[in-house]
Amino acid sequence: xxxxxxxxxxxxxxxxxxxxxxxxxxxxxxxxxxxxxxxxxxxxxxxxxxxxxxxxxxxxxxxxxxxxxxxxxxxxxxxxxxxxxxxxxxxxxxxxxxxxxxxxxxxxxxxxxxxxxxxxxxxxxxxxxxxxxxxxxxxxxxxxxxxxxxxxxxxxxxxxxxxxxxxxxxxxxxxxxxxxxxxxxxxxxxxxxxxxxxxxxxxxxxxxxxxxxxxxxxxxxxxxxxxxxxxxxxxxxxxxxxxxxxxxxxxxxxxxxxxxxxxxxx
Numbered sequence: 001x002x003x004x005x006x007x008x009x010x011x012x013x014x015x016x017x018x019x020x021x022x023x024x025x026x027x028x029x030x031x032x033x034x035x036x037x038x039x040x041x042x043x044x045x046x047x048x049x050x051x052x053x054x055x056x057x058x059x060x061x062x063x064x065x066x067x068x069x070x071x072x073x074x075x076x077x078x079x080x081x082x083x084x085x086x087x088x089x090x091x092x093x094x095x096x097x098x099x100x101x102x103x104x105x106x107x108x109x110x111x112x113x114x115x116x117x118x119x120x121x122x123x124x125x126x127x128x129x130x131x132x133x134x135x136x137x138x139x140x141x142x143x144x145x146x147x148x149x150x151x152x153x154x155x156x157x158x159x160x161x162x163x164x165x166x167x168x169x170x171x172x173x174x175x176x177x178x179x180x181x182x183x184x185x186x187x188x189x190x191x192x193x194x195x196x197x198x199x200x201x202x203x204x205x206x207x208x209x210x211x212x213x214x215x216x217x218x219x220x221x222x223x224x225x226x227x228x229x230x231x232x233x234x235x236x237x238x239x240x241x242x243x244x245x246x247x248x249x250x251x252x253x254x255x256x257x258x259x260x261x262x263x264x265x266x
Contacts, residue, residue, distance in 0.1 A: 025220040041209040048199035054191030063180035067173035074169035082166070083158035091154045095147060102146055106139040 039045070050058075076082070088094070 025216075026224065028216065028220075041206060041213050046202045046206045048195050048202055051191040051194035051198065053187045053194055057184045057187035057191055060180065060184050060187065064177050064184075066176040066180060070169045070173035070176060074166050074173065077162045077166035077169065082162040083155060086158035086161035086165070088154060088157070091150075095150045098150060099143060099147060102143055106143070 077085075
C-alpha cells in the first residue's frame with residue numbers, strides 16, 4: 001500500500017551558512033560596543049570652552065565700574081568752595097595793579113579842584129574843603145566798587161569753570177562705562193564666533209568618533225538586511241511524497257474496485 005509523507009525543506013544551504021556568519025558578526029559587534037569607552041565619543045571633551053576673546057571680555061567686565069573715579073572728581077567740583085580751585089593765581093596782582101592805576105587817575109583830579117576853587121575865589125576856604133571831601137568820598141566808593149567788581153568777576157569765572165569741570169567729569173562717568181560696554185560687546189561677539197568655530201570642529205570629531213564606534217554594528221546590520229532579503233527570496237517549502245509510487249496495474253485495480261462499489265450501490 002502506498003504511504004504519503006510531508007517534508008519541510010529549509011532555504012538553500014548557502015543562505016544558512018551566511019546567516020550563521022551574520023550572527024557571529026553581530027555578536028562581535030555588540031561585544032565591541034560593551035567594551036568601548038563611551039567617553040571617547042561624548043563628554044566635556046567635545047564641548048568648546050570659552051575662547052580667548054570671551055575670556056578677555058570677562059576680564060574687562062570690571063571696567064563697567066570705571067565711572068567711580070569720575071564721580072568722585074565731580075563731587076570735588078560741587079559745593080560752596082568748588083570755585084577756589086579755579087581762582088586765577090594772578091587775580092590779586094591784577095586787582096592791585098588796577099587799583100593803583102585808579103588811585104593815580106583819582107589823584108590827577110585833585111589839582112583841578114584847587115583850580116576851580118581859585119577861579120571861584122574860594123581857594124583855601126571851606127567850600128574847597130567840602131569839594132575835596134566830596135571828591136574823595138566818590139573816589140573811595142568808585143575804588144571799592146571797582147575792587148568788588150574785579151573780585152566778583154574772578155569768582156564768577158571760577159564758579160563757571162567749576163561747573164564746567166563738574167559737567168565734564170559727569171560726562172566721563174557716563175561715557176567710560178558705555179565705551180567699556182561696547183568693547184566688551186565686541187569681544188563677546190567675536191569670541192562667540194571663535195567658540196562656534198571650535199565647536200564645529202569638535203562636533204565633526206565627535207561625529208567621526210561616533211561613526212567609528214558604531215561602524216561594526218552598522219555593517220553587521222546591513223549584512224543582516226541582505227541575508228533577510230535572500231531568505232525572503234528562497235522561502236522554505238513543503239514537499240509531499242507518496243511511496244511506493246502506484247503501478248499501472250494498481251491504478252486499474254483501484255479503478256475497478258471503485259466501479260464495483262458503484263455497481264453494488266445501484
